Amino acid sequence: MAPLLEIKDLHAEIAGGRKIINGMNLTINPGEVHAIMGPNGAGKSTLSYVLSGKPGYEITGGEVIFRGVNLLDLSPDERAAQGLFLCFQYPLEIPGVSNMAFLHTAVNSQRKKRGEVELTSPELVRKVRELGKTLGIDADMLKRPVNVGFSGGEKKRNETLQMMLLEPYFCVLDEADSGLDIDALKVVSNGVNALRSPERSMLVITHYQRLLDYIVPDVVHVFNAGRIVHTGGKELALELEATGYAQYQSEAA
Amino acid sequence: MASPAPAIVRPTKTGAELALAETFAAVRASLPGGPDVAAQRTAAFDTFADAGLPHRRVESWKYTDLRALMRDAKPLAPLPDADAKAKAVAAGSLFSTLGFRRLVVVNGTFVPELSDLSDLEPGVTIASMADALADPAGLPASYLGRTVASPDAVLALNTALMGDGVVVHVAAGASIPRPVELVFVTTAETPVAAFTRSLVVVEDGASLSLVESHEGPAGIAYQVNTALELVVGAGATFERVKVTTEGSDAVHLATMLAKVGADARFSNTFFTTGGAVVRNQLLLHLAGENVKAHMGGVSLLAGKQHADTMLSVDHAAPAGESRESFRAVLDGASQDIFQGKIAVRQAAQKTDARMLSRALLLTETAESCNKPELEIFADDVQCGHGCTTGTLDQQIKFYLMARGIPAKEAEALLIQAFVGEVIDAIGEDGIRTALAEATRAWLLGRE
Ligand SMILES: Nc1ncnc2c1ncn2[C@@H]1O[C@H](COP(=O)(O)OP(=O)(O)O)[C@@H](O)[C@H]1O
Ligand SMILES: [Mg+2]
Numbered sequence: 001m002a003p004l005l006e007i008k009d010l011h012a013e014i015a016g017g018r019k020i021i022n023g024m025n026l027t028i029n030p031g032e033v034h035a036i037m038g039p040n041g042a043g044k045s046t047l048s049y050v051l052s053g054k055p056g057y058e059i060t061g062g063e064v065i066f067r068g069v070n071l072l073d074l075s076p077d078e079r080a081a082q083g084l085f086l087c088f089q090y091p092l093e094i095p096g097v098s099n100m101a102f103l104h105t106a107v108n109s110q111r112k113k114r115g116e117v118e119l120t121s122p123e124l125v126r127k128v129r130e131l132g133k134t135l136g137i138d139a140d141m142l143k144r145p146v147n148v149g150f151s152g153g154e155k156k157r158n159e160t161l162q163m164m165l166l167e168p169y170f171c172v173l174d175e176a177d178s179g180l181d182i183d184a185l186k187v188v189s190n191g192v193n194a195l196r197s198p199e200r201s202m203l204v205i206t207h208y209q210r211l212l213d214y215i216v217p218d219v220v221h222v223f224n225a226g227r228i229v230h231t232g233g234k235e236l237a238l239e240l241e242a243t244g245y246a247q248y249q250s251e252a253a
Numbered sequence: 254m255a256s257p258a259p260a261i262v263r264p265t266k267t268g269a270e271l272a273l274a275e276t277f278a279a280v281r282a283s284l285p286g287g288p289d290v291a292a293q294r295t296a297a298f299d300t301f302a303d304a305g306l307p308h309r310r311v312e313s314w315k316y317t318d319l320r321a322l323m324r325d326a327k328p329l330a331p332l333p334d335a336d337a338k339a340k341a342v343a344a345g346s347l348f349s350t351l352g353f354r355r356l357v358v359v360n361g362t363f364v365p366e367l368s369d370l371s372d373l374e375p376g377v378t379i380a381s382m383a384d385a386l387a388d389p390a391g392l393p394a395s396y397l398g399r400t401v402a403s404p405d406a407v408l409a410l411n412t413a414l415m416g417d418g419v420v421v422h423v424a425a426g427a428s429i430p431r432p433v434e435l436v437f438v439t440t441a442e443t444p445v446a447a448f449t450r451s452l453v454v455v456e457d458g459a460s461l462s463l464v465e466s467h468e469g470p471a472g473i474a475y476q477v478n479t480a481l482e483l484v485v486g487a488g489a490t491f492e493r494v495k496v497t498t499e500g501s502d503a504v505h506l507a508t509m510l511a512k513v514g515a516d517a518r519f520s521n522t523f524f525t526t527g528g529a530v531v532r533n534q535l536l537l538h539l540a541g542e543n544v545k546a547h548m549g550g551v552s553l554l555a556g557k558q559h560a561d562t563m564l565s566v567d568h569a570a571p572a573g574e575s576r577e578s579f580r581a582v583l584d585g586a587s588q589d590i591f592q593g594k595i596a597v598r599q600a601a602q603k604t605d606a607r608m609l610s611r612a613l614l615l616t617e618t619a620e621s622c623n624k625p626e627l628e629i630f631a632d633d634v635q636c637g638h639g640c641t642t643g644t645l646d647q648q649i650k651f652y653l654m655a656r657g658i659p660a661k662e663a664e665a666l667l668i669q670a671f672v673g674e675v676i677d678a679i680g681e682d683g684i685r686t687a688l689a690e691a692t693r694a695w696l697l698g699r700e
Contacts, residue, residue: 052655055647080657092652096670102656105666110657145670162656 002068004030004201005170010062012050012226020046022226024062028170031198035212035237036205038223039245044205045089047223048174052086053079067169080106081113083169085162087176091155094146099158102146103128103165110166131164135191152179153187160191171195171202177211189214209241222248270305272326274298277413280329284416286386286393293398297412304406311406313534316590316622317561319407322530323504327476329416330360330445337440338364345436345466347496347691351683353434353464360439361447362417376427376459382418382450392420393452400482401510401536401567408508408534411480415450418479421463425456425486432462432681437479439469439503446476457486457514462681463493468527471501480508487514487541492680493521494688499528501556506532515541515570522679523550524688525560526695534563539601542570549675550579551688553695554587554619561590564608568601568634577608580672583619584699594626595636602631608638613645613671615664615699665696 005028012021020043028034038044050057051064053076064071071079094102108118119127128142135157147155156176163171173192177185192202192215204215212220212234220237222230222245229248230236266274277298284294306323307314333341341359349355356379357367363381370379385391398412419435437449455461469475477499485491491513499505505528513519523533537546552560566575581589591610612621623640645667653663669692676688 054651054655075660076651076654077657077659077663080655086655088652088655092649094649094652094667094670096673097666102653102666105658105662106653106656109659109662113657113659166657 003027006065008063011060013058020226024227028201033202033217035217035220036223042224043226048172081110085168085171087159087173089174091147091159093148099146100142153184156188160188174205209237212237224248269323269326285383290386294413297409300409301406327444327446330447333359340440341438344438347687353432355434356419357436361449374429376424378422380420385420400512401538407506411478414448418449418451421453423455423459423461426458428460434464437467439475444474449479451481454484455489455491458488460490466496468498469500474502477505483511485513485517488516490518495523497525503528504530509535512538512540513544516543518545520547525552531560536565538567539573542572544573546575548577551672551675552581552589555584558587563592565594568597568604572603575606579610580675581612584615586618588620590622592624596628597631597634599630602633604634606636610640612642
């Protein structure tokens with residue numbers, strides 16, 4: 001079976017030449033959920049941005065193969081259409097663009113790029129409402145401008161809604177639990193778990209173990225100074241909770 | 254040898270100024286109107302001749318130096334022939350499906366056979382300006398040049414040379430649900446000039462929605478000087494949207510003089526995408542108390558387009574509320590100027606005036622310029638203004654792209670949202686939709 005995603009010796013810098021990703025290797029097979037844990041400043045968010053194509057980073061080495069194509073050659077929208085989804089740690093507010101219009105444009109842009117039939121407005125609205133119900137997102141939130149005036153929990157539920165609607169092959173969740181109380185965390189992780197399937201993989205980025213009680217990973221990686229320094233099973237998350245990252249930090253140095 | 258310094262140094266007249274003087278001398282006898290109108294024209298032309306075309310040292314024209322931008326004055330457009338009228342049939346297409354009452358002015362002349370004058374609602378009277386000027390008991394005799402006083406040279410030139418236009422009267426208490434659309438179209442194939450003047454009187458308690466569109470051919474350096482005088486009676490409601498989609502080489506100079514009575518509602522929105530040089534000046538006089546006035550504007554400019562909006566809001570009576578909300582989206586090496594003056598007279602206590610203008614620069618060569626001005630003589634007032642100039646938010650653009658939306662579409666969404674704040678404030682559904690579509694069309698046409 002071909003891996004869904006292969007990161008090979010990836011190196012990346014931010015503008016100004018500071019190296020953040022430092023020889024990263026990772027292979028994820030279809031259906032697997034991997035967790036990346038690491039201290040603040042380790043480069044976890046940078047990894048998610050580099051994968052999704054955010055401007056401002058320079059790839060200085062290595063490659064990323066995703067579903068058979070070289071991901072790094074694609075623009076962010078092409079990566080999304082190829083099936084990559086980044087669940088933002090801090091979803092942005094977009095004044096003046098209604099949530100529903102945003103979802104409609106996103107879905108149909110992807111469909112168009114893949115040569116699929118675009119959804120009509122009624123089809124889209126029905127689908128969004130159904131998914132919204134499972135996440136506690138009401139009609140009013142769908143009419144409002146994207147994320148404007150949403151609480152932290154509402155923003156994360158909105159991210160989850162987008163993910164469920166867009167049905168990506170690969171989801172990168174960056175600190176999906178930040179800003180969430182326990183109830184919101186349950187709603188979001190139920191949504192994420194509902195998406196688990198033999199074809200779909202996930203990369204769950206977190207520096208707390210708590211999230212992994214709800215989204216249980218198959219593999220846990222310890223990430224430090226821009227690369228994976230240790231890999232284990234789901235029990236590694238609990239270990240890290242008890243011992244911290246100190247031992248891996250020295251290992252990396 | 255000492256000689257006394259002249260008090261005023263009058264610069265040599267430009268070619269355009271000389272040509273305008275020649276034109277006025279040649280046509281004055283044949284312009285519409287009786288002796289009173291002729292006297293008005295002569296006085297106005299003297300005002301113009303004294304001042305000349307506005308230039309940098311005229312404060313309100315500081316950023317639009319017409320002396321430099323209008324090198325010559327084009328000949329007056331001839332009366333439209335059958336061919337010119339045939340070309341005007343499709344004009345005003347932006348609103349053509351909305352069933353508005355279309356009144357069409359071709360090359361500066363009102364054309365009844367292209368206009369919808371049937372089944373006028375009770376209380377509505379419509380006439381051509383040329384006919385109305387010739388009628389000593391007509392509406393212009395009572396109102397023209399008497400709404401808001403202004404020494405502006407471009408307005409004076411309009412008064413001197415006004416040929417035709419539309420006069421609309423709405424009787425007291427008459428509510429007109431069907432909007433009236435004034436379609437101004439230039440169909441000439443050579444550069445011509447048209448001076449149009451319109452007058453709208455909405456009597457006490459009446460209501461009217463007016464759309465005005467101005468368009469013409471690309472690649473021809475025609476000149477439009479158009480003016481509208483408006484009187485809104487006590488408790489009346491008036492809404493206007495003016496769309497300027499003139500051809501690529503046109504110079505479009507527009508003046509609106511509006512006098513608004515007590516408890517009235519006034520709304521005016523400019524939507525500008527076309528023309529090489531566009532000037533929209535609006536002088537609003539809040540004559541009665543408790544007026545609510547809204548002024549909006551959207552300029553979508555590209556290439557070397559230059560658009561200048563000049564507002565002067567005169568709060569002359571207590572408890573008036575004025576809101577100004579302007580947006581400019583600037584591509585290429587275009588320039589947008591916004592000058593907003595709010596004056597609050599001593600009598601105008603409890604005035605609440607707010608002005609906001611925002612520009613979005615899509616390139617490094619585009620320019621925006623904001624000049625707010627407050628002149629407040631009353632003490633119990635709220636007055637605020639703000640202006641911002643910025644670029645598209647790259648973080649938000651990335652967020653949209655990360656959801657699969659291509660760069661150009663992401664930009665279009667953000668720009669539509671930016672101007673949507675103004676368009677959404679328009680009362681008529683159909684107009685809002687048409688302007689949103691026009692915005693989208695402009696965005697898709699961007700290089
Ligand atoms: N755009 C940026 N400009 C400057 N420094 C950055 C930028 N992005 C990340 N960094 C720096 O890179 C390092 C890694 O950051 P980040 O990827 O956010 O780590 P993590 O998500 O693991 O906490 C940090 O030291 C951070 O300050
Ligand atoms: Mg982070």
